[in-house]
Amino acid sequence: MADPVLTPPAGGAKISIQDGKLTVPNNPIIPFIEGDGTGRDIWRSSVRVLDAAVAKAYGGQRKIHWMEIYAGEKANNQFGTWLPESTVQACRDYLVSIKGPLTTPVGGGIRSLNVALRQMLDLYVCLRPVRWFKGVPSPVKRPDQVDMVIFRENCEDIYAGIEFEQGADNNAKFLALLKEHFPKEFGKIRFPETSGIGIKPVSREGSERLIKAAIEYAIANGRKSVTLVHKGNIMKFTEGAFRNWGYALAEREFADKVYTWDQWERTKAASGEKAANDEQAAAVAAGKVIVKDAIADITLQQVLTRPNEFDVIATLNLNGDYLSDALAAQVGGIGIAPGGNINYVTGHAVFEATHGTAPKYADLDKVNPGSVILSGEMMLRYMGWTEAADAIIAAMDKAIGDKTVTYDFARLMDGATEVKCSEFGDLLIKAM
Numbered sequence: 001m002a003d004p005v006l007t008p009p010a011g012g013a014k015i016s017i018q019d020g021k022l023t024v025p026n027n028p029i030i031p032f033i034e035g036d037g038t039g040r041d042i043w044r045s046s047v048r049v050l051d052a053a054v055a056k057a058y059g060g061q062r063k064i065h066w067m068e069i070y071a072g073e074k075a076n077n078q079f080g081t082w083l084p085e086s087t088v089q090a091c092r093d094y095l096v097s098i099k100g101p102l103t104t105p106v107g108g109g110i111r112s113l114n115v116a117l118r119q120m121l122d123l124y125v126c127l128r129p130v131r132w133f134k135g136v137p138s139p140v141k142r143p144d145q146v147d148m149v150i151f152r153e154n155c156e157d158i159y160a161g162i163e164f165e166q167g168a169d170n171n172a173k174f175l176a177l178l179k180e181h182f183p184k185e186f187g188k189i190r191f192p193e194t195s196g197i198g199i200k201p202v203s204r205e206g207s208e209r210l211i212k213a214a215i216e217y218a219i220a221n222g223r224k225s226v227t228l229v230h231k232g233n234i235m236k237f238t239e240g241a242f243r244n245w246g247y248a249l250a251e252r253e254f255a256d257k258v259y260t261w262d263q264w265e266r267t268k269a270a271s272g273e274k275a276a277n278d279e280q281a282a283a284v285a286a287g288k289v290i291v292k293d294a295i296a297d298i299t300l301q302q303v304l305t306r307p308n309e310f311d312v313i314a315t316l317n318l319n320g321d322y323l324s325d326a327l328a329a330q331v332g333g334i335g336i337a338p339g340g341n342i343n344y345v346t347g348h349a350v351f352e353a354t355h356g357t358a359p360k361y362a363d364l365d366k367v368n369p370g371s372v373i374l375s376g377e378m379m380l381r382y383m384g385w386t387e388a389a390d391a392i393i394a395a396m397d398k399a400i401g402d403k404t405v406t407y408d409f410a411r412l413m414d415g416a417t418e419v420k421c422s423e424f425g426d427l428l429i430k431a432m
């Protein structure tokens, strides 16, 4: 079977980028991947909401021209390939796209298509804002204090996919190499005959560009702090290096805009704790962003117990994956957790929900489409279509305020009316 031939929709034009700034025509072509499992229901509901928000905000002056591109089960069924080259090329050519979730089998089979797309397009930031909508049921006492923005490194770490399966030839070769050249390290493997091996690359460039994006975001949006979240006490030369490179970058490139906990430590060592505290207080008073760090395990506790101490979070790939789902729970769950995969240099961006394909709910018209709708809201904001993005937020506030919600919220909300995935979309459109 051949790669699908894509026909761009008539009347649409490409988004382009010049000197780091997007130029968005009034009729942009935006490629979309429907997604596996619940992706089908969610996309059907979401696309109507996104179109309605644009129509409402610009009265027909602007309109998205959607172009379906294929990946996952639909691509494999129709074209015999999981990720057609034409899909990746369309994301390259049209710059901004949006996708539903794609299934990844556990313990074997194809590698993640979601991760592959991020790596092929070098979308080094996975941006996942976590905010609470008034009235959304939450397991914590003060969900209103949760307003965090995760910058998750998106192209490195163990997600690079360098793994040697136990029993495979490459595993035996790799272990032999380790034994010959690094006998001390080889000696630390408890059961070498039966070990699967994974490698975790973390580079200075990869860490710096992610942390730079997080700091720039914090400065541009008047945020209080950027916390570098890592497990650098154990993984010293990967996660520990991420932290050290982050502090060095912050002081080198943003000296007049940030104050780091590394500076605080140095001042404390030289002049005592009071001097360090005074210095930090003066930096805060001058509007500087505090760049600090926290070890990943305690972070997972403290985001629950002291949410107002966290603002922008910059972290590595795996930590960011865990943190995204955990934080989503605090503000009502994965049903309304949006995201974007972005390369701020080339402008390429693929927006997608934090959740997966939730296969048990596939085609039941049941799940919350909020995550993809809010990913679309992020996309509109990224394109500079702020009025349409604002219309979606206002509609979301209204639907949730009226307690007309999908099953995930309804089961936790007293007096709620449960609506279907498609009906929730209808309600948002009506609320605009």
Ligand SMILES: NC(=O)C1=CN([C@@H]2O[C@H](COP(=O)(O)OP(=O)(O)OC[C@H]3O[C@@H](n4cnc5c(N)ncnc54)[C@H](OP(=O)(O)O)[C@@H]3O)[C@@H](O)[C@H]2O)C=CC1
Residues within 6 Å of the ligand: 038, 100, 101, 102, 103, 104, 105, 114, 333, 334, 335, 336, 352, 353, 354, 355, 356, 357, 358, 359, 367, 368, 369, 370, 371, 408
């Ligand atoms: N970016 C992507 O495309 C991603 C893909 N995946 C893939 O998705 C597949 C399934 O992963 P799984 O671990 O089950 O995680 P999922 O996120 O797909 O689902 C886990 C649970 O989250 C809740 N949930 C998910 N989506 C929604 C929604 N829209 N509305 C309300 N609740 C929702 C449901 O909870 P409840 O049961 O309580 O109702 C569901 O059972 C895997 O193949 C995985 O690799 C996973 C994450 C991201």
Ligand SMILES: O=C(O)CCC(=O)C(=O)O
Residues within 6 Å of the ligand: 102, 103, 104, 112, 113, 114, 115, 321, 324, 354, 356
């Ligand atoms: O690619 C996948 O299947 C899972 C990815 C994931 O969980 C995520 O990016 O949050």
Ligand SMILES: [Mg+2]
Residues within 6 Å of the ligand: 321, 322, 324, 325, 354
């Ligand atoms: Mg995840």
